[in-house]
Amino acid sequence: MVKDRPGLDKSVQEAIPSLVVVGETFADQDGFVVANDMLERFPTLPIILYARQDMTGHAKSALKAGMTGYLYPPLKMEDIVNEVQRSLTRARKLGDWLRREVKRTTASLEEKAKISEAERVKLEAIISNIQDGVVVLDDQHNILLANRMIRDIFSLGDNPLLGRALEDVITNADLSALMARTREGALKYHEVNFDDGRVYNAQYTPIPKIGGAITMQDISYLKELDRLKNDFIHTISHDLRSPLTAVFGYMELVERTGPLNENQLEFMRRLQGSVQHMTNLVNDLLDLGRLEAGFDTRRELVQPENVLKYTLDVFDAQIKKKKIKIESNIAGDLKPLRANPIRIRQMLDNLVGNAIKYTPEGGRVRVEMSMQENQIVIRVEDTGPGIPPEEQNRIFEKFYRASNRPQGVEGTGLGLAIVKSVADSHQGRVWVESKVGEGSAFVVFAPPRSSRAADQAMIIFVERDAPALCFFGGAATCD
Ligand code: ADP
Secondary structure, three states: OOOOHHHHHHHHHHOOOOOEEEEOEEOOEEHHHHHHHHHHHOOOOOEEEEOOOOOOOHHHHHHHOOOOEEEOOOOOHHHHHHHHHHHHHHHHHHHHHHHHHHHHHHHHHHHHHHHHHHHHHHHHHHHHHOOOEEEEEEOOOEEEEEOHHHHHHOOOOOOOOOOOEHHHHOOOHHHHHHHHOHHHOOEOOOEEEOOOOOEEEEEEEEEOOOEEEEEEEEOHHHHHHHHHHHHHHHHHHHHHHHHHHHHHHHHHHHHHOOOOOHHHHHHHHHHHHHHHHHHHHHHHHHHHHHHHHOOOOOOEEEOHHHHHHHHHHHOHHHHHHOOOEEEEEEOOOOOOEEEOHHHHHHHHHHHHHHHHHHOOOOOEEEEEEEEEOOEEEEEEEEOOOOOOHHHOOHHHOOOOOOOOOOOOOOOOOOHHHHHHHHHHHOOOEEEEEEEOOOEEEEEEEEOEOOOOHHHHHHHHHHHOOOOOEEEEOOEEEEO
């Protein structure tokens, strides 16, 4: 028996009692408060309230406070025994239930831990044995996981990688360019080239709350196949050019050999149309071949707005015929490009030509040239049929023509492939923004001429139009 609060706390500290009977008032404190304090520390402890007299609401309050019983005078032995037994039984049942619950929860947690550990081991085995390079990064680009293949690809041996910044461990310009673009979200196609000829396609996938993952697949054999195919196309195109020129020439001669009747004239016109189409195709293929082979290294100072004037002149007849409204907006601070003027002309001819070709009569074509983040931005916008979203990536592939293009509009399907190759060879990028039924906007982003003195030297050599040794910041190239 204890009579004050310190005494109570001390005796509870020494040994947890089997049962507590607390008075309605205990050492000047409300018995409910004392009971509440004890239940907070020992939730299964049976506590009986001993009230001065039976009062309505006492029993209810005692149960609400979590006590197990309620006694009041006059005390009878039988009542005391019953109440104590009931309280002990209830406390025992509560204790049993609690132990069962703890056991059940622990077992289920252990099971879950076993499963997730097994899954982690399985996942780790899959990632390490996968034939693609995989590296997982946190949002600061520190390495969280790298598989065996990544070590092989970058010849990293057994160097410790975990926790280190990616750029400290792997120095590869193409990979750095990929990392610089990770803010754009998921990146599907990005080539990583190696000096020994290997080519990998790198993909970047953001992982929420972790950072991101880079996966790399070896596409060297596909590149080799592509090269063989391109060589083949280039040879064929080259060989076709001379006979086509001959066919064209003889067709013109036919008309001079004597008068032709109506039918013959019509057939000659159709023949000329077809031969012209084949010649365009062959010329486009030869251009693409040269661009893809990397032969296009001629660089001069090119003001894109001057090139645009020539392009618009060429399409003048079509613009008038289709009553197309041409708008242009050229920024006053537009810097020059360090580029091959012939290729820039080809790029604008294709973009503006397509805009005019695909826009219906009375439509509008708008060309904007501006500076954004020290990059030259060329935007060609039209009110044509637009391009379905699922085909927007594919239209830059060779020979791909969108399914919704208006019937009867001629083309080789090579124009945008040339545009992309020109953009790539000038360290630029091109993409399309389009909505079916509203129109399309083709955007080219390209770096301006750098202010390095080496570039000035290059311009002088190139303008003399002779092969020359050119220096780019210390590296020698030949134009
Ligand atoms: P093509 O010779 O067929 O015009 P391109 O390579 O220039 O070939 O373009 C590929 C395809 O992209 C076109 O066939 C057309 O379906 C679509 N396309 C290109 N430019 C536009 C445009 N301005 N508006 C709508 N569709 C376009």
